[in-house]
Amino acid sequence: MSSRAFNKNIIEYWKKDLTRVLAFYGTRPKLIYFIPMIFVFFVVINVVCYWFAMITAFPELVYGPPRHYYFKVQFPVGFLGACFDTASFL
Numbered sequence: 001m002s003s004r005a006f007n008k009n010i011i012e013y014w015k016k017d018l019t020r021v022l023a024f025y026g027t028r029p030k031l032i033y034f035i036p037m038i039f040v041f042f043v044v045i046n047v048v049c050y051w052f053a054m055i056t057a058f059p060e061l062v063y064g065p066p067r068h069y070y071f072k073v074q075f076p077v078g079f080l081g082a083c084f085d086t087a088s089f090l
Helices: 001-028 034-055 067-089
Strands: none
Touching: 034 067
8 A cells, every 4th residue: 555545544534533523513412501510510619628628627616616607708718719610620
């Protein structure tokens, strides 16, 4: 087989593969909920990590009198962390 025929054969394989990829992306469903779903996922991850860090590093604050303050702090931590994570993911 000559190199010219070999190159033509490879290009034909590439064309077939690219046609299949284009067909897949043309028929797959649109992910309009992808960004909101990943945002909620990151909120949950950030809140869980916040509580894990608080319980392991400062258990006296979590189980003591200032626990209401640290409960309120979890919301901006989760929201702002999810904003950053989602923006860096995209």
